[in-house]
Amino acid sequence: MTTTEAVAASVPTWRGGFGRLWTAAVLSRFGDALRTAALPLLAASLTDEPMLIASVTACGYLPWIVFGLLGGAVADRIDQRRAMWSVDVVRGLLVAGFATAVALGHATIGLLIALAFALTTLQTLFDNAATALLPTLVDEKALGSANARLLTGQQIAGGLLAAPAVPLLILAGMAVPFAADALTYLVAAVLVASLRTSAPQRDPRPAGSTLRGDIAAGLRALWRDRALRGLCLATALCNIGVGALIATMVLLVTGWLDAGTGGYAAAMTAYAVGSLTGGWVQGRLAARVGRIRSVVLAGSAQIVALVAMGTVRSLAAVVVSLAVFGLMGMVWNVSTTTLMQQRAPAEMLGRISSAFRTLAVAGAPLGALLGGAVATAWGLNTPVLCAAALFGLSVTVLLPALQPANGGQSARADA
Template identity: 40%
Template structure:
């Protein structure tokens, strides 16, 4: 079955998918080992959290610029070059760890460079997908990519990264360096990208390209609705889950070891979601699933605010995990079908900036909410906000159905996006 699916999606997708699977494992290994490395140098929790922030910060700083370059440059070549450079950065970090010369500033710089590369490579990869997969197969392709992320980055990589770090502290970073080089070789074997558009005049500035992408996203009724909905939902979601470790201990009564159980149930739900996303969309349609997903999200926050049972929390997190992956597959597919090829990188990066910005703001607000309202307070706020969002966007989401189910491309001229 997997071979038949790969054949339908094409040889280039098989290479991109394999490269993504390999680099996802490598990424997860580094994400697991990074905090352990910092913790081996200091007992202060702030620097440990800072390592993750150093890797996330480039998405806030460079997402729009990376989108512009993904539309200006050959996407295949951009992915290859960035993956090679990330491999070099990780090899240097592994060498510093092996020689015991790695310091916290060195780790931060390395993680910041890795995050910067991620903004370029991930944006270019998402923008490349509609060029190598037929429109009617995009949902299947996105589901496979998300499934490999869930399995590789969450299930396989986290324990592997911790185990490799115990064996030798430099080993996980060397492993990730190798994964990027293998991924680069696979992407290099793909067919060259077709020319995206006529080059701009030399006088044109990069910010004009960026403005085109932001303007196109804002003027497209459905994608604007999805972006704003996701950004606001991420504010309250990340506010709630920023204190999830305290919630698990104080509300559910689980130990530090038990903290991993609800996270695992969420990952299991995500894996199930990638497996059924295509069939659910074919059966019920994108609009119905997006609406149902918001209802599930509101009920998830409400359940977590009310329950003291680890079993109830685990059960709702399985359902929530299914929702997040189904939502992600649908939104990525709708966006890829609607956006003109020459704007894929910029529109995708603008969407991601709204998404990531909401997550960053929520992470900052979570502790404040919990301090004032207790560990369940952020979940009550999240339930109320998502319920209000659901009511507001219920009717606008009806526009999700037409392009998503038909498989027809809806790629208007960049200067004439759909308006409300």
């Protein structure tokens, strides 16, 4: 194979379904960001009880903890394409009904909580099915580039385009962001339904097999693969740190640095720009050092960035550190997703993906509580240093995965 052919093989073609899947994913992310930004504003207009407002956000996490593993097991049993467009149709109808209730003045906090819980419950099936579907649409060598394009496109849509659109849409009426979200779901459903993929070929299931048994088998397969096990544990530790960081970042910037809301906006913009840059850098880094080493290097760089954020009392230092943190976070996310898709048995990919996501979501609220407690006890900059320590543990957990494995698995250990 020539160099030109090798490069072409590592880049996904927009034809063959990937372009439609990318468009559906980015469009859905844009709609999700509109809804996510509008929900707290609507909740605050309905009640001044902090716990009730917080419950709306909490119910966006809870279904992953309760149903995440189940969603992965179901995704491995069914046609992923059909599951994805069916889920999007249901979500579109739910949000359209909610938008109608808001327009008619019938929205309540209870309805907001029910909507958040229902949408995230459906998402546990959709996201795991999407992870399992992508390898059927692109060549294995192009998985890294495909994941980078998906995550970068979603970052642009959700982080850069949706945020300024929300105030403009709300001016037209509080129901408008939700109506727009419903429309994105329905359009995405049409795009996914138009994909021409054959039904997955699976071995007949043993008589008496159950979803509980399927979940257990997936967890055993995850634990037996040293690299995936290390990545899973490391991701769980990182997300505790990320939860602490997200929950207290506004306090670090506006309180410890006294940089005001303008400083906070600058910090968040730096993170978004860094993440977008990471989507471009990750492929070159992985080609040079391998994907597992890319994750280790990304985590190490994030430790340095976190320590700088928590020790250098300067807005410029925080802005630069968050840009580095976002860049390396994208490297981590793309590499981890790609390694899952490359190493996991095809018939267990949904379950292994769900284990990652369940641990990630479970760590975030735990980290948020930890960050609040640490900030109260020892100062507004200490949650960032706590996050640095957790990232240090995660890199330590990953180190055994760098050692050569026995047998054929070693050839794929640093794909």
